[in-house]
Amino acid sequence: MYENDPDVSMNQVSKDLGINRATLRYWIDQFGTGKKTTPVAAEKPDVDPTVEKEIRRLRKENARLREERDILRKAAKYFAEGDKLVIRFRFVDDHRTEYSVKRMCAVLKIHRSSYYAWRSRRDRRDHKALSDALLGVRITEVFRRENGCYGAKRITAELNDDRGSTPLNHKRVARIMKDLGLYGYTRRRRVKTTVRAKGRHVFTDLVRHRFYADRLNKLYVGDITYLPIADGSNMYLATVLDCCSRRLVGFAIADHMKTSLVIEALNNACATRRSLAGSVFHSDHGSVYTSDEFKKTCRDLGVTQSMGSVGTSADNAFAESFNSTLKREVLQDRKTFANQLECRRQVFRWCARYNTSRRHSWCGYQTPNTFEEKQMYRVA
Numbered sequence: 001m002y003e004n005d006p007d008v009s010m011n012q013v014s015k016d017l018g019i020n021r022a023t024l025r026y027w028i029d030q031f032g033t034g035k036k037t038t039p040v041a042a043e044k045p046d047v048d049p050t051v052e053k054e055i056r057r058l059r060k061e062n063a064r065l066r067e068e069r070d071i072l073r074k075a076a077k078y079f080a081e082g083d084k085l086v087i088r089f090r091f092v093d094d095h096r097t098e099y100s101v102k103r104m105c106a107v108l109k110i111h112r113s114s115y116y117a118w119r120s121r122r123d124r125r126d127h128k129a130l131s132d133a134l135l136g137v138r139i140t141e142v143f144r145r146e147n148g149c150y151g152a153k154r155i156t157a158e159l160n161d162d163r164g165s166t167p168l169n170h171k172r173v174a175r176i177m178k179d180l181g182l183y184g185y186t187r188r189r190r191v192k193t194t195v196r197a198k199g200r201h202v203f204t205d206l207v208r209h210r211f212y213a214d215r216l217n218k219l220y221v222g223d224i225t226y227l228p229i230a231d232g233s234n235m236y237l238a239t240v241l242d243c244c245s246r247r248l249v250g251f252a253i254a255d256h257m258k259t260s261l262v263i264e265a266l267n268n269a270c271a272t273r274r275s276l277a278g279s280v281f282h283s284d285h286g287s288v289y290t291s292d293e294f295k296k297t298c299r300d301l302g303v304t305q306s307m308g309s310v311g312t313s314a315d316n317a318f319a320e321s322f323n324s325t326l327k328r329e330v331l332q333d334r335k336t337f338a339n340q341l342e343c344r345r346q347v348f349r350w351c352a353r354y355n356t357s358r359r360h361s362w363c364g365y366q367t368p369n370t371f372e373e374k375q376m377y378r379v380a
Helices: 010-017 021-031 049-081 085-094 101-107 112-120 122-145 152-160 170-180 259-273 292-301 313-331 340-356 368-379
Strands: 219-228 234-242 248-254 280-283 304-307
Touching (some): 112 122, 152 170, 219 313, 234 313, 234 340, 248 259, 292 304, 340 368
């Protein structure tokens, strides 16, 4: 019965007969035919070859769609940074052992040749990233040392002074500063400091917007600017600037806008130059500059006065620009100075640094003092 019935097992037969399985195995080996009937295989129904082909196609397409879904699902995490081409390349590179490059490029709509070109430049990119990181440390050091006042061009000039380093382009410095979030300060409010006195003599404009000179001690500009204090009052700064070197030759600071303030600034300039004889001093139409006391001081020093048009800041643009720079770099995010003493200290410190440390674009990103030294060397 074991050999004739394909559905009966040896364990079942030994159990039905009440004999040991080993005994049954011995009997089958000794007396059996050695052949057991196999179950008849169920006949496969006839299937249309066209249907089979369509089923295979659909299964293949279904597998492809599942793979594309998985690719897009994983890529979504990368696109959280923004849908940039380099991000797609990075995803393909990170998953190239999991999916075929061809499939990923097709799903992400990029050319395989572009991906392989990007990948071939990986070593160069890694080197550039390291170089930018090291340069970023140097840029940050200069930026902080200058209290956040230096822009890309001045920082570039500062770094290029290091003879042991490779010359830098200001565009690269600007790009790295942007990546690091390093930005300069911009100017805010303005207070009117030019008060014209009616009936006073106005001098001819000898400058006509040409704020430059071919030699030192030839042309000066001056102005008064307010310095806001926290208690609501103002301090005032009078300046005298050389149009050749952009050097601050003389200045004076006080809590008033009297004529004595601009006279002190001009006398300080004379002390710096030892003589102002033969030079031109250009200013606006403020009453302090048209006063008899100031005119007498100019005559005594041998200075010829010049004045721009009424109400036109462009006619004294150099001095206006200096004032704007001073406030932007000294006050920065603050609106006022804490008190008058703090105002005097900070402004005096900045004015000293302006000549000795601050790089000026007009001077080829040298300091005014360095520019003057080279000018005098050429003349000699």
